[in-house]
Amino acid sequence: MTSFSNLSSSIATLVVGSEQRLFAAHENILCASPFFSNALRKLYTDPSTKRISLPEEEPEIFSSVLEFMYKGDYFPRLVHNKRRDSWELEPINDDDRKTAESTVYxxxxxxxxxxxxVIYCAAERYGLDELKKLSLRKQGLQSGIQCSTILASARYAYANTPETDSKLRAHYLALIIRSRSTFKRSGTMQLEMFNGGTQLFFDLFVALCNHVDDISSVQ
Structure with a gap:
């Protein structure tokens, strides 16, 4: 929860995406992010209007980032199932189902x-480590995602995280290995590997080799 003092600070306007959607946020809330703190301090845009432009950001993603900065989570929220002692995504009713879709254009x-x-990569840009942890945990709970979406998301993760940040990359390597029977039959995977050109496939090769080595050592 945010404090009263945070909510009494000045308001900044954020212009997001190619359609220039407007968002408003308290400066003290934004300053939890090194990226926005720096933007406000240097006043990249007109200092009198306090406008920050984010033309490459997706409004739907930024909305979730802003929700996290105010509330510590984003929809659908993470809830603890005491009976199973596990973390799950909150139940979604029919009215909220479209808003809670697991993919975004x-x-x-x-x-x-x-x-x-995409939220994880945004959190990387904005320096929000707790949001990275939260979004990583949430995508581990997703199921029924198409192979093509998994591969496109893996490529995006590799392109938008530094080599030193291995957690999201490791998530995708493990996911592909667990679903290897599906990916072996995937024309999308075949085309991806034919085109190549990313670190993803070498990392996947190494991970598969390690997986086979582990099985061999157990036997």
Missing amino acids: HRSVDGDLLKDT
């Missing part, structure tokens, strides 16, 4: 990506 790839992956 992203202009940069002209296709769908796993929403939690």
Whole structure:
């Protein structure tokens, strides 16, 4: 929860995406992010209007980032199932189902990506480590995602995280290995590997080798 003092600070306007959707946020809330703190301090835009432009950001993603900065989570929220002692995504009613879709259209790839992956990469840009942890946990709870979406999201994760940040990359490597029977039959996977050109497939090769080595050592 945010404090009263945070909510009494000045308001900044954020202009998001190619359609220039407007968002408003308290400066003290934004300053929890090194990215926005720096933007407000240097006043990248008109200092009298306190406007920050984010033309490459997706409004739907930024809305979730802002929700996290105010509330510590984003929809659908993470809830603890005491009976199972496990974390789950909150139940969704029919009215909220469209809002809670696990994928989001992203202009940069002209296709769908796993929403939690895009949020993770946004959290990386904005320096929000707790949001990275939360979005990583949430995408581990997603199921029924198409192979093409998984691969596109993996490519996006590799392109938008530093090599030193291995957690999201490891998530995708493990996911592909667990679903290897499906991916072996995937024409999308075959085309992806034919085109190549990313670190993803070498990392996947190494991970598969390690997986086979582990099985061999157990036997």
